[in-house]
Amino acid sequence: xxxxxxxxxxxxxxxxxxxxxxxxxxxxxxxxxxxxxxxxxxxxxxxxxxxxxxxxxxxxxxxxxxxxxxxxxxxxxxxxxxxxxxxxxxxxxxxxxxxxxxxxxxxxxxxxxxxxxxxxxxxxxxxxxxxxxxxxxxxxxxxxxxxxxxxxxxxxxxxxxxxxxxxxxxxxxxxxxxxxxxxxxxxxxxxxxxxxxxxxxxxxxxxxxxxxxxxxxxxxxxxxxxxxxxxxxxxxxxxxxxxxxxxxxxxxxxxxxxxxxxxxxxxxxxxxxxxxxxxxxxxxxxxxxxxxxxxxxxxxxxxxxxxxxxxxxxxxxxxxxxxxxxxxxxxxxxxxxxxxxxxxxxxxxxxxxxxxxxxxxxxxxxxxxxxxxxxxxxxxxxxxxxxxxxxxxxxxxxxxxxxxxxxxxxxxxxxxxxxxxxxxxxxxxxxxxxxxxxxxxxxxxxxxxxxxxxxxxxxxxxxxxxxxxxxxxxxxxxxxxxxxxxxxxxxxxxxxxxxxxx
Amino acid sequence: xxxxxxxxxxxxxxxxxxxxxxxxxxxxxxxxxxxxxxxxxxxxxxxxxxxxxxxxxxxxxxxxxxxxxxxxxxxxxxxxxxxxxxxxxxxxxxxxxxxxxxxxxxxxxxxxxxxxxxxxxxxxxxxxxxxxxxxxxxxxxxxxxxxxxxx
Numbered sequence: 296x297x298x299x300x301x302x303x304x305x306x307x308x309x310x311x312x313x314x315x316x317x318x319x320x321x322x323x324x325x326x327x328x329x330x331x332x333x334x335x336x337x338x339x340x341x342x343x344x345x346x347x348x349x350x351x352x353x354x355x356x357x358x359x360x361x362x363x364x365x366x367x368x369x370x371x372x373x374x375x376x377x378x379x380x381x382x383x384x385x386x387x388x389x390x391x392x393x394x395x396x397x398x399x400x401x402x403x404x405x406x407x408x409x410x411x412x413x414x415x416x417x418x419x420x421x422x423x424x425x426x427x428x429x430x431x432x433x434x435x436x437x438x439x440x441x442x443x444x445x446x447x448x449x450x451x452x453x454x455x456x457x458x459x460x461x462x463x464x465x466x467x468x469x470x471x472x473x474x475x476x477x478x479x480x481x482x483x484x485x486x487x488x489x490x491x492x493x494x495x496x497x498x499x500x501x502x503x504x505x506x507x508x509x510x511x512x513x514x515x516x517x518x519x520x521x522x523x524x525x526x527x528x529x530x531x532x533x534x535x536x537x538x539x540x541x542x543x544x545x546x547x548x549x550x551x552x553x554x555x556x557x558x559x560x561x562x563x564x565x566x567x568x569x570x571x572x573x574x575x576x577x578x579x580x581x582x583x584x585x586x587x588x589x590x591x592x593x594x595x596x597x598x599x600x601x602x603x604x605x606x607x608x609x610x611x612x613x614x615x616x617x618x619x620x621x622x623x624x625x626x627x628x629x630x631x632x633x634x635x636x637x638x639x640x641x642x643x644x645x646x647x648x649x650x651x652x653x654x655x656x657x658x659x660x661x662x663x664x665x666x667x668x669x670x671x672x673x674x675x676x677x678x679x680x681x682x683x684x685x686x687x688x689x690x691x692x693x694x695x696x697x698x699x700x701x702x703x704x705x706x707x708x709x710x711x712x713x714x715x716x717x718x719x720x721x722x723x724x725x726x727x728x729x730x731x732x733x734x735x736x737x738x739x740x741x742x743x744x745x746x747x748x749x750x751x752x753x754x755x756x757x758x759x760x761x762x763x764x765x766x767x768x769x770x771x772x773x774x775x776x777x778x779x780x781x782x783x784x785x786x787x788x789x790x791x792x793x794x795x796x797x
Numbered sequence: 798x799x800x801x802x803x804x805x806x807x808x809x810x811x812x813x814x815x816x817x818x819x820x821x822x823x824x825x826x827x828x829x830x831x832x833x834x835x836x837x838x839x840x841x842x843x844x845x846x847x848x849x850x851x852x853x854x855x856x857x858x859x860x861x862x863x864x865x866x867x868x869x870x871x872x873x874x875x876x877x878x879x880x881x882x883x884x885x886x887x888x889x890x891x892x893x894x895x896x897x898x899x900x901x902x903x904x905x906x907x908x909x910x911x912x913x914x915x916x917x918x919x920x921x922x923x924x925x926x927x928x929x930x931x932x933x934x935x936x937x938x939x940x941x942x943x944x945x946x947x948x
Binding site: 347349350461463464466467470471473474477481483484486488489490491515516519520521522690691693694695697698699701702703705706709711714715718721722725726729730732748751752753755756759760793 | 804805808809812815816819822823826830831832833834836837839840843844846847850851853854857858873874876877880881884885887888891896900903904907908911912914922926930933934938940941942943
């Protein structure tokens with residue numbers, strides 16, 4: 296415990312470096328702004344910025360990207376409340392009560408409450424992350440290839456079954472990612488696979504252009520075609536100056552248990568692979584509605600209806616970093632993209648991350664404490680500025696982002712082939728988004744497919760070729776059974792919804 | 798046949814084609830190695846999985862609007878087609894005009910043709926944005942970009 300505190304203090308010390316502090320500030324400002332923009336979420340933003348962080352100091356780069364990640368959940372509240380358009384999917388449930396509050400002239404209280412709840416929940420989430428991450432990483436040190444193979448399979452199973460309604464679509468996305476991950480040299484013997492004699496394929500398909508195309512460019516393409524028009528004069532009149540965005544003490548007191556319950560729910564959902572902020576927000580809202588003495592009031596503008604989803608989605612961001620930092624296994628599309636950033640910077644998160652790169656690991660965690668305080672200040676003082684920026688940038692983003700992706704992707708490896716790969720993935724991503732095919736399984740598989748194959752084949756070597764090894768170790772057995780259950784449940788759900796004609 | 802092809806089914810056909818190409822590419826790879834799987838097993842398994850899942854999605858993708866060429870050139874698809882076409886032109890143009898000039902032209906044309914900006918505003922924004930990108934990538938990140946044969 297005292298070790299953890301000392302290491303965390305070391306992390307805070309690294310925040311005293313001007314560039315790290317600025318990275319945190321820039322990250323959270325960008326995160327809020329990205330959250331405000333409908334259509335572009337933190338996943339796309341991190342994907343778009345991947346090439347730009349290449350070559351940067353890993354701490355500066357990761358503090359910026361982490362700021363975008365958790366800052367996005369704050370920004371989404373502003374448009375959810377003011378325009379009834381969740382700027383970010385995690386704020387869908389916030390709009391249920393936030394917008395009615397806005398129509399009643401209480402937008403300031405709703406946004407202020409959202410910011411305060413997010414700060415409290417995110418801070419509790421980061422405290423839990425601080426306490427859990429290192430012991431989990433130490434526990435992870437005991438894992439061998441057998442355990443890792445089963446954890447990878449579990450992560451794939453969860454992401455495929457939780458994202459989207461049709462498991463076959465998720466499976467298609469996953470198998471494409473896994474297949475693409477086999478291109479290049481064989482992970483064990485170095486034999487060229489699926490390269491068709493092309494030398495440029497020997498290193499495999501680079502994940503950066505794939506991620507940028509799938510998440511960044513495809514979002515822009517989608518938003519250009521299916522444009523979300525912002526309501527102009529329909530925005531209810533609300534005063535959003537500093538005085539009016541702070542809820543009263545009694546508002547906070549009314550919501551204290553809501554905040555605490557939703558924080559715990561959100562954190563647990565975040566830790567679980569495949570879920571994420573959107574599910575956390577909706578679940579937090581539904582639980583509070585269920586527990587309420589007057590559930591019919593939800594949806595008419597009750598403050599708990601804003602506090603619950605905001606607390607849950609903010610805590611889930613911290614929870615999502617637990618498996619990523621401790622085990623090196625991302626549980627969602629956003630954390631998969633963050634893993635991509637780590638790999639691009641030459642860092643591999645996992646059980647040894649806290650011992651080999653303590654400054655980086657604890658620097659990121661410490662920056663989250665600071666970032667959440669900065670976000671509270673930003674989201675209570677600069678709301679009118681963000682709304683103005685939203686209106687200006689809404690009509691430039693479709694041109695600005697492609698140029699950023701274009702120059703960024705080229706500059707990483709000075710390769711126009713990467714630009715073309717990005718464009719192919721942009722088209723794939725567009726059709727995926729159009730038809731509700733999740734992109735997260737593809738990205739996760741592309742990033743972890745090689746590692747899973749290596750662990751699988753290593754496990755078989757260790758057991759002299761016996762696949763029963765996966766059932767003989769308790770941790771592995773647990774994850775294998777959980778994976779089977781998750782997949783079976785997803786198949787049953789898909790077939791049932793087909794029968795119902797959904 | 799073409800009438801039954803909606804966008805989801807076209808995607809499934811492409812996925813199955815990718816899997817078929819992978820199966821062809823993996824045909825010579827050994828399936829067994831000493832005490833473990835050979836390099837050919839995973840491409841084979843994943844290709845089969847891709848074919849099976851694509852076939853399932855194909856069969857489920859009924860009652861969707863068929864794809865037509867008209868949807869690409871009429872609103873709202875026109876803007877997307879134009880953006881993608883401009884991006885392809887940009888990719889070719891960098892060899893001739895270099896990155897910065899091409900990006901300036903792309904931004905300027907895009908703001909006018911896709912976002913309906915006024916000429917003077919589009920011109921000003923394009924200049925500022927090109928300078929911002931130049932500062933970030935060339936000055937700060939020291940990226941070496943193509944200059945183009947004309948420069």
